[in-house]
Amino acid sequence: MAFADNLRQLPGVSHLAALALIDENGAAVATIENKPGQAGSLALYNHLAQIHGAITPDAAAKGLELYAEHTVDARENPGKHPNIDRLIGLVERRETLRVKQVFAL
Helix, strand or coil: CCHHHHHHCCCCCCCEEEEEEECCCCCEEEEEECCCCCHHHHHHHHHHHHHHCCECHHHHHHHHHHHCHHHHHHHHCCCCCHHHHHHHHHHHHCCCEEEEEEECC
16 A cells, blocks of 8 residues: 555544654654654654554564555665654664654644
C-alpha cells in the first residue's frame, strides 16, 4: 500500500501540537510538529508509540513499512526525509526513542 493509504488508516492527531523524541539519556533529539509537511510523520510516530510504547527498533521497522514508497526514496536520497532517516538509524543501531506528546490547546 502507498503511504497515503496507510496514513488514512492511522488514528487522528488533531489533539496533538507535536511529539518530542527523547533519547536514552533523556535528551530531546527531535520534535515533530502538527503542521503541513510533518503531520503525516506525527501521525505515524504517534501510532508507533501507542502500539509499541516507544519508537523501538521493531517499531521503527514497522514505520519504514508504513512509509512505503517514501522509504525507498529516503534510502536513495539520504537527508531528504529526516523522519524516515531517523527510523533507519534506530533499526541499524538498535536504539529506542521515548515519545512525549505535546497536546494542542
